[in-house]
Amino acid sequence: MNEWMRHCAGLGIAGASVFAFGCANRSENVVTSKIETSRIVENSKIDFSAQPSHAERFGLVASTRPTHDPHAPDADDSKSQFTWNTPGGWSELPSSSMRVANFRPAGDERAECYLTMLAGEAGGLTANINRWRSQLSLGGVSAADVEQLPRVDFFGRKAVVVEATGTWTGMSGGDSKSAWALLALALVEPGGSVFLKMTGPKNTVASQREAFLALAASFGAPGQPAAKVDDTAGGFAFELPNAWRRGPPKNSRALSFWAGEGEVVECYVTVLGGTAGGELANVNRWRTQLGIASVDEAAIGVLDPFTMLGRPAHVVELVGETSAIFGVTCMGEDKSVFVKMTGPVELVRKQRSAMLAFASSLKETPTR
Amino acid sequence: MKRFARCLLAVFSSLGTSCILLVLLGLLTWLGTLEQTRTGLFEVQRKYFESFFLVHRFGSIPIPLPGANLVMCLLAVNLFVGGLVRIRKSWATFGIIVAHVGIAMLLASALVKYEWSEDGHVTLYEGQRADHFESYFRWEIALIRKEDDGKTREWLVPHERIEDAQRSRVRVSMTDVPFELEIESLARNCRPEWAKDAGAHGPIVVDGVRLVSRAVDARAEANIAGACVSVVDERDGIRRRALLWGAEAKPFTFFAAGKPWALSLRKERYEMPFALQLARFTKEDHPGIDMPKSFQSDVKVASAGVERDVKISMNEPLRDGGLVLYQASWGPSNARPGDRLFSTFAVVRNPADQWPLAACLVIAAGLLFHFVRKLVRYVQLEARAA
Numbered sequence: 102m103n104e105w106m107r108h109c110a111g112l113g114i115a116g117a118s119v120f121a122f123g124c125a126n127r128s129e130n131v132v133t134s135k136i137e138t139s140r141i142v143e144n145s146k147i148d149f150s151a152q153p154s155h156a157e158r159f160g161l162v163a164s165t166r167p168t169h170d171p172h173a174p175d176a177d178d179s180k181s182q183f184t185w186n187t188p189g190g191w192s193e194l195p196s197s198s199m200r201v202a203n204f205r206p207a208g209d210e211r212a213e214c215y216l217t218m219l220a221g222e223a224g225g226l227t228a229n230i231n232r233w234r235s236q237l238s239l240g241g242v243s244a245a246d247v248e249q250l251p252r253v254d255f256f257g258r259k260a261v262v263v264e265a266t267g268t269w270t271g272m273s274g275g276d277s278k279s280a281w282a283l284l285a286l287a288l289v290e291p292g293g294s295v296f297l298k299m300t301g302p303k304n305t306v307a308s309q310r311e312a313f314l315a316l317a318a319s320f321g322a323p324g325q326p327a328a329k330v331d332d333t334a335g336g337f338a339f340e341l342p343n344a345w346r347r348g349p350p351k352n353s354r355a356l357s358f359w360a361g362e363g364e365v366v367e368c369y370v371t372v373l374g375g376t377a378g379g380e381l382a383n384v385n386r387w388r389t390q391l392g393i394a395s396v397d398e399a400a401i402g403v404l405d406p407f408t409m410l411g412r413p414a415h416v417v418e419l420v421g422e423t424s425a426i427f428g429v430t431c432m433g434e435d436k437s438v439f440v441k442m443t444g445p446v447e448l449v450r451k452q453r454s455a456m457l458a459f460a461s462s463l464k465e466t467p468t469r
Numbered sequence: 470m471k472r473f474a475r476c477l478l479a480v481f482s483s484l485g486t487s488c489i490l491l492v493l494l495g496l497l498t499w500l501g502t503l504e505q506t507r508t509g510l511f512e513v514q515r516k517y518f519e520s521f522f523l524v525h526r527f528g529s530i531p532i533p534l535p536g537a538n539l540v541m542c543l544l545a546v547n548l549f550v551g552g553l554v555r556i557r558k559s560w561a562t563f564g565i566i567v568a569h570v571g572i573a574m575l576l577a578s579a580l581v582k583y584e585w586s587e588d589g590h591v592t593l594y595e596g597q598r599a600d601h602f603e604s605y606f607r608w609e610i611a612l613i614r615k616e617d618d619g620k621t622r623e624w625l626v627p628h629e630r631i632e633d634a635q636r637s638r639v640r641v642s643m644t645d646v647p648f649e650l651e652i653e654s655l656a657r658n659c660r661p662e663w664a665k666d667a668g669a670h671g672p673i674v675v676d677g678v679r680l681v682s683r684a685v686d687a688r689a690e691a692n693i694a695g696a697c698v699s700v701v702d703e704r705d706g707i708r709r710r711a712l713l714w715g716a717e718a719k720p721f722t723f724f725a726a727g728k729p730w731a732l733s734l735r736k737e738r739y740e741m742p743f744a745l746q747l748a749r750f751t752k753e754d755h756p757g758i759d760m761p762k763s764f765q766s767d768v769k770v771a772s773a774g775v776e777r778d779v780k781i782s783m784n785e786p787l788r789d790g791g792l793v794l795y796q797a798s799w800g801p802s803n804a805r806p807g808d809r810l811f812s813t814f815a816v817v818r819n820p821a822d823q824w825p826l827a828a829c830l831v832i833a834a835g836l837l838f839h840f841v842r843k844l845v846r847y848v849q850l851e852a853r854a855a
Contacts (some may be wrong), residue, residue, distance in 0.1 A: 130638065131637060131638045131639070131640050132636075132637055132638070132639045132640065133639075133640045133641075133642070134626075134630050134633075134639065134640070134641050134642075134643075135642050135643070135644075136624050136625070136641060136642070136643040137643075138628065139623060139624075139643070139644070139645070140621055140622070140646075140740075141616075141620050141621070141622055141623075142613075142620065142621045142622070143582050143620055145613065145615075145620070145621040147613060147615075147621065147717075147722070147731050148718055148722075148733060149615045149722055149729035149730075150729070152722050153719050153722075154676055155545045155661070155675055155676040155677070155678040155711075155712055155721075156676065156677065156678055157718075157719070158714075158717045158719045158720070158721065159661035159678060159714055159717055159718070160661075160718055187677070212853045214819070232498070233665045244627075246625065270711075283557075300749045322478055323768050354652050361724070362709050362723050362724075363707055363708075363709050365707055446727075447724055447725075447727045447728075448724055451729075467771075
C-alpha cells in the first residue's frame with residue numbers, strides 16, 4: 102500500500118514540471134538555463150595539468166582505430182589493416198580494391214590522395230614515375246634522374262618523393278586539367294610496392310605538402326599503432342606534444358601548429374638565412390608586436406640559455422597586456438631558426454613546457 | 470450547476486469510488502509486476518506508477534488504463550472529501566476519522582519521499598573513504614574550476630536540463646563563470662568509437678572520436694549517457710567543443726580566464742554529512758556452496774572531528790544525518806577466496822523516513838478506538854437484552 106502511495110505525487114510532479122520549464126526559456130530551439138549555486142570540493146583528484154585527448158579519456162587506443170570502411174563493398178581486409186593519422190581538414194573516404202586507404206585532402210574537392218599496394222616491383226620504380234608524368238603530359242625521366250630524387254621514411258623504409266606539375270590528362274587520357282600537380286611517394290621493392298599519391302590543383306597540392314608528408318610518416322604496419330608522436334615535415338623531425346595539431350601552412354613558416362585545445366595558441370618554426378638581422382632586432386620586433394618597449398643588447402645577455410638543433414639558443418618570454426610570446430631563438434651565421442608561440446597569456450603559459458619539449462626535439466632532416 | 474457540483478462531490482466522496490480506485494491500484498500493481506519480467510524496474514515505475522495514462526498490451530490488444538499517479542490523486546481526493554470532510558462527526562465515527570488521518574499521513578509521507586528524497590549508492594573497497602553517494606541513473610554535468618588554494622569549485626547542470634538536450638540545444642550560464650556551456654546533443658546510452666568520417670547527419674566527431682547511440686537498456690542503471698558540449702566564450706569568440714561520456718576515465722580539461730577547468734558527465738552526486746570508511750567487509754557463505762548466508766560491513770563514520778565504529782548488515786542499516794545506509798551488495802561476484810572485495814551500500818535521504826511509522830500508530834489508535842467502542846456497545850446491548 103505504501104509503495105502505491107508513493108506514486109500519488111502526480112500533481113506535485115506536474116507542478117514541479119511547470120516550475121522547471123518556467124526556469125527554461127525556449128527561443129529559437131535553444132533552451133536557456135541559469136545555475137546560481139556552486140559548491141567547494143576539498144579533495145579533488147582531477148589532474149588539471151593533463152590535457153588528454155578524447156581517445157585517451159574514453160580508453161580508445163590508436164591500434165584499435167578502424168582503417169577502412171567495413172561497409173565498402175570492395176574493401177580488402179587483408180590489405181587495409183594499417184593505421185595512420187589523418188591530417189586536420191582531410192577526410193577519409195571508403196577504400197576500394199585498388200585504394201587501400203583513400204583521402205580527400207583539405208582545400209579542394211578535386212584533390213585526391215590514396216595508398217595503393219602492388220605485388221613485386223609493379224613494373225619498376227622508373228616506369229611508375231614515368232607513368233605518373235605521362236598523366237601530367239610530361240616527358241619521361243631516366244633511372245639516373247630517379248636516383249637523384251629525394252627520399253623520405255615510409256613504412257620504415259626510404260621512399261622516393263616524386264613531384265610534378267603539368268596538364269592532367271587522367272589515367273585514361275581523356276580528362277584535361279591545366280595547372281595540375283602530383284606529389285607521390287614510391288616504395289618499390291621485390292617483395293611488394295607501396296605508393297602514396299596525391300593529385301590536384303597545383304596550389305592545393307603545394308599547400309597540403311606538409312600534411313601529405315605527415316600522413317606518410319604516420320602510416321604504421323599491421324598491428325602497430327599509428328606513428329602519432331614522431332613526425333617529419335618542413336625539413337625537421339620532431340615530437341609533437343599531446344593536444345598539438347598541425348596549423349595552416351604559410352609561406353614564411355617551415356612548420357605551423359595549434360598548441361592545446363582550439364585554434365587559439367599558435368606555434369610555428371621559421372628558418373631565415375644568415376643572422377636574420379640579429380637576435381636583438383628579432384626580439385624587439387616581437388616586443389613591438391605585443392606593444393611593449395624595446396630593449397638593448399644587455400637584455401639579450403640575460404635570456405635563459407637553451408639548446409636547439411644541437412646549437413646554443415635562447416628562451417624568450419614576453420608578456421603583453423592580453424597576449425604573450427614564448428619563443429626560442431637559435432642564431433647562426435648560415436641560418437637562424439625561430440620557434441615562436443603566441444596567444445592569450447594564460448594559454449601560452451600553459452603550453453610553455455610543451456613548447457620547450459617540442460623545440461628540444463627538433464632535428465633537421467632534409468626532405469628534398 | 471449546483472446540482473452538478475453536488476453530484477460530483479457525491480461521486481468523489483463515495484465508498485464505491487474508493488473501491489473502484491483500490492481495485493485499479495491492485496490491477497496496476499499486478500500488471501506492473503508482470504511487466505518487470507520483460508522490462509526493468511525503472512521503466513515499469515515510469516510507465517505504470519509515475520504516469521497519468523498508459524496503454525498496456527495484452528498480447529496484441531492495447532488496453533488503455535489510468536496511471537497510478539492519476540489513481541492515487543483521485544484516491545487522495547476521495548479520502549479527503551469522503552473520509553474527512555463529509556463524514557458525520559460524532560463519537561461513533563471518531564476512530565474512523567483518526568484512521569483516515571493516519572492514511573492521509575501515509576499519503577503525505579509518500580509524496581515527500583517521491584518529491585524530495587534522494588536515492589543512490591556508495592561502493593567502497595576496504596580502506597576506501599567517501600563523503601558522497603551517487604545516483605543509480607540520474608546524470609549531471611559538472612563544471613569544475615581549480616581554485617588558487619588547491620580546492621575545486623563545482624557548478625552542476627542537473628539531470629533535467631541535460632535531458633532537454635534530446636529535444637533542442639541547451640545553453641547554460643553560471644554565476645561567476647565567464648563563459649557558457651551549450652549542450653548540443655545527448656545520447657541516453659552510447660559508446661565511443663573512432664570516427665571513420667564526419668558525416669553531415671551522423672554523430673558529432675571531435676578529435677577523431679564520436680559517440681554512437683545504442684538502444685536504451687530497460688535497466689536504467691545499465692545505460693551510459695554521452696553528450697556533446699561546447700564551452701562558448703562570447704568575449705573572445707572561442708568555442709571549445711568536447712564529448713563527454715558517462716564512463717570516461719578522465720574529464721575534459723581546458724584553460725580559460727586564467728584558470729584551469731574541467732568538464733565531466735557523471736552520475737549525480739549527493740554530499741553526505743559525514744565521511745564513511747570501510748574498515749572491514751565480512752561474508753559468511755552457506756556450508757559447501759558459494760551462496761552467502763550473511764554479509765556485513767564494519768565502517769568508520771567521521772563527522773565534526775569525531776570518528777565512531779558502526780556495523781552495517783542486511784537488517785541493521787545505519788541511520789545518521791537524515792540518511793539511511795543499507796547493506797545492499799558486494800563484489801566482485803566472481804571473487805575467489807582471498808580476493809579483495811568491495812561493499813555496496815544503498816543510501817536513501819528521505820525527510821519523511823519515520824512518517825509511515827507515526828502514520829501506522831495513528832491508524833492503529835483510530836481503529837482500536839473504533840473497535841473497542843463497538844465492542845463495548847455490543848456488550849452493553851447484549852446485557853440489556855439479557
